Amino acid sequence: MENNAVDLIDISKQFANSARSDSFAVENLNLAIAPGEFFSLLGPSGCGKSTTLRMIAGLETPTRGEIFIYGERMQSRPPYHRPVNMVFQHYALFPHLNVLENVAFGLEMEHLSRSQVRQRAMEMLDLVKLNSLTSRYPRQLSGGQQQRVALARALVKRPRVLLLDEPLGALDLKLRKAMQLELKHMQKQLGITFIYVTHDQEEAMTMSDRIGVMYEGHLLQVGSPFEVYEYPATRFVASFIGESNILSGRVVQQHPNVIDVLVDEHWSLQVSRKGKGEPIPTDRRVSLAIRPEKVFLSSVQENPENSPCPNCCNGTIKEAIYLGTDTCYLIELNPHHQIVVRRQNVHSKGFHAYRPGISVQVVLPPESLCLLEDRDC
Amino acid sequence: MVFFLLPLAIVLAYSFLQQDIGGGIIWQFTLENYQRLSRGLYLGIIWRSLWLGFLSTAACLLIGYPLAFWIIKQPKRWRNALVLLVIIPFWTNFLVRTYAWIVLLRREGVINILLASVQIIDKPLDLLFTPLAIAIGLIYGYLPFMILPIYSTLERFDFSLVEAAHDLGANDLKTFWRVVFPLTLRGIIAGCLLVFIPSVAAFITPDILGGAKTIMVGNLIQNQFLKSLNWPFGSALSMMLIGMILVPVTAYFWFVDDYLRTTSTKGGRS
Numbered sequence: 187m188e189n190n191a192v193d194l195i196d197i198s199k200q201f202a203n204s205a206r207s208d209s210f211a212v213e214n215l216n217l218a219i220a221p222g223e224f225f226s227l228l229g230p231s232g233c234g235k236s237t238t239l240r241m242i243a244g245l246e247t248p249t250r251g252e253i254f255i256y257g258e259r260m261q262s263r264p265p266y267h268r269p270v271n272m273v274f275q276h277y278a279l280f281p282h283l284n285v286l287e288n289v290a291f292g293l294e295m296e297h298l299s300r301s302q303v304r305q306r307a308m309e310m311l312d313l314v315k316l317n318s319l320t321s322r323y324p325r326q327l328s329g330g331q332q333q334r335v336a337l338a339r340a341l342v343k344r345p346r347v348l349l350l351d352e353p354l355g356a357l358d359l360k361l362r363k364a365m366q367l368e369l370k371h372m373q374k375q376l377g378i379t380f381i382y383v384t385h386d387q388e389e390a391m392t393m394s395d396r397i398g399v400m401y402e403g404h405l406l407q408v409g410s411p412f413e414v415y416e417y418p419a420t421r422f423v424a425s426f427i428g429e430s431n432i433l434s435g436r437v438v439q440q441h442p443n444v445i446d447v448l449v450d451e452h453w454s455l456q457v458s459r460k461g462k463g464e465p466i467p468t469d470r471r472v473s474l475a476i477r478p479e480k481v482f483l484s485s486v487q488e489n490p491e492n493s494p495c496p497n498c499c500n501g502t503i504k505e506a507i508y509l510g511t512d513t514c515y516l517i518e519l520n521p522h523h524q525i526v527v528r529r530q531n532v533h534s535k536g537f538h539a540y541r542p543g544i545s546v547q548v549v550l551p552p553e554s555l556c557l558l559e560d561r562d563c
Numbered sequence: 564m565v566f567f568l569l570p571l572a573i574v575l576a577y578s579f580l581q582q583d584i585g586g587g588i589i590w591q592f593t594l595e596n597y598q599r600l601s602r603g604l605y606l607g608i609i610w611r612s613l614w615l616g617f618l619s620t621a622a623c624l625l626i627g628y629p630l631a632f633w634i635i636k637q638p639k640r641w642r643n644a645l646v647l648l649v650i651i652p653f654w655t656n657f658l659v660r661t662y663a664w665i666v667l668l669r670r671e672g673v674i675n676i677l678l679a680s681v682q683i684i685d686k687p688l689d690l691l692f693t694p695l696a697i698a699i700g701l702i703y704g705y706l707p708f709m710i711l712p713i714y715s716t717l718e719r720f721d722f723s724l725v726e727a728a729h730d731l732g733a734n735d736l737k738t739f740w741r742v743v744f745p746l747t748l749r750g751i752i753a754g755c756l757l758v759f760i761p762s763v764a765a766f767i768t769p770d771i772l773g774g775a776k777t778i779m780v781g782n783l784i785q786n787q788f789l790k791s792l793n794w795p796f797g798s799a800l801s802m803m804l805i806g807m808i809l810v811p812v813t814a815y816f817w818f819v820d821d822y823l824r825t826t827s828t829k830g831g832r833s
């Protein structure tokens with residue numbers, strides 16, 4: 187445990203004044219974060235991301251469980267004695283202090299000489315490129331500049347762990363993208379552990395070493411962006427990160443390498459067995475998820491009708507939506523099932539390949555189908 | 564504006580005229596009224612008024628600030644009820660409320676009985692008709708004027724700034740002095756002015772609770788108008804009182820208020 191930057195052990199948080207007294211903002215959360223890691227907590231609004239972050243910072247006390255930072259127990263340690271700093275969602279800059287004073291605030295709480303404080307604050311302002319605005323007040327700054335001040339104010343304390351609560355939430359898309367790269371770069375340069383809260387899956391994918399997906403107070407899955415995207419652990423993860431087609435069915439037969447799943451009692455699909463997952467009992471209700479770009483699509487004529495094709499199905503193009511880099515097709519397989527398929531527009535005539543109304547054949551490759559056990563999320 | 568300034572102008576004019584026997588005035592310019600002010604007797608009274616005003620203001624601040632802070636920390640549905648509780652005394656007459664203090668403070672009053680019953684004192688204390696009684700009366704009477712403006716600045720105060728300060732290593736005390744206090748200073752100053760001004764000029768409270776012994780400027784002015792019938796001297800006293808209050812108030816609004824307003828607007832977002 188000493189080797190981890192942050193350990194959360196069976197953390198739960200219940201707010202005394204919450205509407206339903208039995209509801210947990212965070213429940214039985216376990217998480218270990220490595221030093222120097224860029225870790226993102228990702229989830230929809232109200233899932234408990236901020237609460238988790240605030241418990242690490244000491245701004246909220248867990249109802250149950252323990253928090254360790256670099257192996258040190260944080261129980262009942264006030265926020266001003268923890269080796270972490272936070273960038274607040276709405277920055278929380280001190281309106282009565284100018285940029286330099288805001289950044290120097292945290293240093294003045296340490297036993298440093300006046301000149302040291304000034305020097306370190308100025309260095310940090312250089313780093314975030316605000317050295318020309320030192321005497322401005324927060325209300326005289328743009329959103330992006332305020333964001334930099336908030337970042338500088340936290341980083342200047344040289345925290346071992348930096349907590350960021352949707353720091354880019356208030357910025358426009360272009361500035362967001364630029365700041366994402368800048369933050370990532372800064373994190374690598376300084377070697378500080380970042381715990382980054384966001385509800386934007388693209389942002390989490392771009393920046394993180396690992397992502398923890400949260401839903402209704404639970405941590406559903408932790409993994410690299412690749413793992414979380416390619417091998418979602420639950421239906422929720424599959425649909426929250428990227429897009430997924432989800433089909434419900436039940437397990438009918440198990441083979442060494444594939445599992446047969448019957449969807450809607452008439453459509454049999456083969457799914458590749460993936461790695462270590464424990465065997466799923468026959469007849470268990472399951473969901474199958476497949477990414478829109480992993481579905482093969484071809485004209486019916488190209489395939490001779492009689493050739494064996496395990497995961498094939500015929501359908502009709504209902505809609506074709508041109509999205510620039512790719513085209514999104516909505517295909518009706520039967521009155522109960524529609525499936526979304528994406529094709530990259532590699533040829534300029536790509537968009538015209540399949541028009542609404544024509545018949546197509548889709549193939550759901552067994553290795554691209556994810557078998558998800560039906561749980562509540 | 565005319566209605567506000569006209570009486571003031573009359574008082575100003577009177578203060579430069581001479582007294583006639585029986586409450587009349589002689590239309591002749593004089594500075595005598597103002598010269599009389601500088602006598603030791605009157606300076607003493609003025610000084611005592613300022614001092615009592617200062618003490619009540621300080622006491623109101625020390626009681627009112629924590630109280631306002633406590634109210635703001637209560638769940639939302641309780642807050643308005645508590646604020647209402649602060650205002651309720653205004654629904655009864657000030658005179659009646661002040662008389663009620665006599666019942667509490669006199670030798671055989673509630674406070675003495677209570678103190679005696681727990682054996683803190685063995686003979687009753689002389690509380691009534693002392694400067695202390697006046698101070699208690701003033702604090703009681705004007706405490707809401709302190710609480711309300713402070714409460715209203717606290718209501719606009721962004722408490723995530725406290726969290727930010729804690730996060731940056733400031734303990735409770737440092738957080739208060741570096742963040743909460745400067746950002747609620749406008750409310751504090753407003754509260755202090757609202758308590759100090761009527762305290763210094765008070766005449767009902769010292770009259771009832773101070774007895775004949777402790778005279779304050781307010782009583783003195785009242786006496787000049789109603790008892791000695793020396794309107795010119797009463798006017799001079801009034802002008803001086805107005806001057807004493809006007810100077811710091813004007814200075815505050817001229818130099819400080821704007822600055823505080825621009826720097827204490829909510830949050831970091833523009």
Ligand SMILES: Nc1ncnc2c1ncn2[C@@H]1O[C@H](COP(=O)(O)OP(=O)(O)OP(=O)(O)O)[C@@H](O)[C@H]1O
Nearest residue numbers: 201203204211230231232233234235236237238385
């Ligand atoms: N102080 C509080 N008192 C009562 N309930 C709270 C409090 N803070 C948060 N909650 C509840 O806890 C749950 C989790 O809130 P939290 O702020 O952690 O969500 P979040 O994931 O950060 O959402 P967002 O993306 O909207 O910021 C929510 O249901 C919220 O209503």
Ligand SMILES: [Mg+2]
Nearest residue numbers: 235236237351
């Ligand atoms: Mg949040």
